[in-house]
Amino acid sequence: MGATVEELLGIKPRTSRPEPTRAHQPAPTRHTPVDQKIAFSFLFFSDVRKDVSDEQKYNFMRDVTLFADREGFCSIYLPERHFYEFGSIYANSAVMAAYLIPQTKNIRFRTAGVSLPLHHPTEVVEWWAMNDILSGGRVDLGFGSGWNKPDFILAPDNYENRREICSERIEQVRRLWRGEELTYPGPGGEDFPIKVFPRPVQKELNVWLLVAKNHDAFIHAGRQGYNIFTMLYGNNLEAMRKPIQLYRQARKEAGHDPQAGVVSLMLHTLVHPDMDLVQREVEEPFKAYIKSALDAHVKAAVVPGETVTEEEKQKILAYAYQRYFKTSGIFGGIEHGRTIIEEAIDVGVDDIACLVDFGVDYDVVHQSLPYLKELIAPYIKRNP
Template sequence: MTSERPRFRLGFLTHVQGRDHDIARTYRNAQELFAVADELGFDVGWVAQHHVSLEGGGLSSPWAFLAHAAARTTRIRLGTAVTVLPLEDPVRLAEDIATVDALSGGRVEIGVGSGSSALEYAAFGKDAGRKRELTSENLDVLRRALAHDEVGAPGFRIQPRPGDFGRRVWQGVFSAQGAEYAARRGSNLLLNRAAYGFDAPTDEVQRPWADAFLAAWDQPHRPRIGLSRFVFPAKDRRTALRAIGDDVHRAALRMAESGAFPKGLGADEALRRFHAFYGHPDDIVAALGREKVLPVATDLITQFNPAVPDHDAAVRALELIATEVAPALGWKPARPDEPASVEPAPAPASASASASASAGVLR
């Protein structure tokens, strides 16, 4: 154990949306974000899976997308946040994951979750009422397949032979009970950019979930917590609002129709509900300094969704995150010839067992 402060990992997440319905251009732009992030030193690039089309796009086949991203990048890690696991054949999914991992030189992270769309479940002939059970069942099979154990039939093991995925599986959760379950299964924790159905600020809602995860962790290796947050830096607050404000407000009003948010939200309340950090980088750094889950996170995963900024604005925001926001929080980019780390840096030597588990903190 070292006494040095740990280096947290910086990621970005795209839901692969565009301003128009030219899906080819939307996909090209999203691939370009991976290339830009790779050059800027981001540690991980994540994509979300959506079978139901989003406005201006959405990605139903994340592993095909990530295979292409692997060819365009050299060091950034490639992950899903999340793959909707109950709608997948876990053996076939394991084959796709292992293939992309081989193509990328071992750079894959696999995040899974149960999803939320009843329409998606109906389209795949699955019972949405069993989504937790299906997630658990499929995760068991997926883990065995990625461990190169027999699955499906005696003597059958997937190919290509997978690398070591023992520390590269993540679960998205929406409760303290879900966080405890993920810890008991040895999965890393993924926390969403917003907590739906709560009036309290997202970080106040999610901090007990992170604490429950850390308290339940009993694996020999350090736990990891990936904290997704809406982060959009720009020249100033007004410039940021021009790029994201209307999109966020419309998204909040749509979510109010399903009961996730109260009806009749104004623009400011919509931004609060999405726990948005936006404006000048200095203002974002100050706001993130008050974020309650951040001190126990090992991975900060920035995203712009539900906003769909123009491509140039998105690229500029990534640049500001990597050059001004994250460094002010203590992040340092990996060297160009240094692969992005699978593990966060060791915790301080003085930490106790449970504190050491949570010591991949952002400084």
């Protein structure tokens, strides 16, 4: 196997010397919430439930989006997933946005993200220019290189060089968005100069890059002037401080405003004052969510002929759940939630993308939304 399962999840097996718990870590810097600047969004990503229909899943997504639009959230992040039960109701983020845009007034529609090696740049700009018009200029695009091999039946020649292709195509998308003419090969080897229509409302496209924990990726995004979408990958919030500092420094060295770049961080979220309820509702679906992600990563990474035993998977799963629950989400009451938010601000996060569709019962999520509203209220500024 090219990497251990632990490395894929960004975790280390427990040794005889336990890792420090939150209680043993330095106390987070305290701030006055109303003075803190941070945005809140929703991310739709996992779709692991098998006990509800796809229509119910889309209805849930709609309901959360409308809540976000009413209550001062900044955006929703839409994924692109293919050919795997884990998340594939999100096969085309542009279609999903086109459904939701007419029902909203305020929130922005962002992708997290378009797997750009799978698509022609002109195709991406056409889809999202239409959505930019329909939304009155509320579109931002996040891009990733993709990783799941079966996805690349859509572009089988692009898998090996997917990162380089992604970088090249992001710049093509930005130029086409501005209205520039680019030349592409057509039938018979003939080249065609192409400008994309319809023209979007926004003159410039705000770009997010999906970034893992690799420091070089943060530096690259900073140099290019991109915003960042990232996850904790099993780390705690303090682990984000260094890569975010490197990102800001890279922006500065490349001539970009170091503070203008937005660092968006996904956090699993269930806010409720009854911690027993949170534990009860989160454990099974959260473990199922982690296992689904684990299975997908293992399939992508295992060398033919090698296997990961069920015992190994269960061992990693148990450790990952305990670690994730304590350090990688907003789980519990208002006061605890604000501690997490303050830690995120302290390490340099600009936008928390709340992941609520990781398998928790929809009724429980709906019940939790008023508490989430109360949690973020001191931090956000309402739209005029």
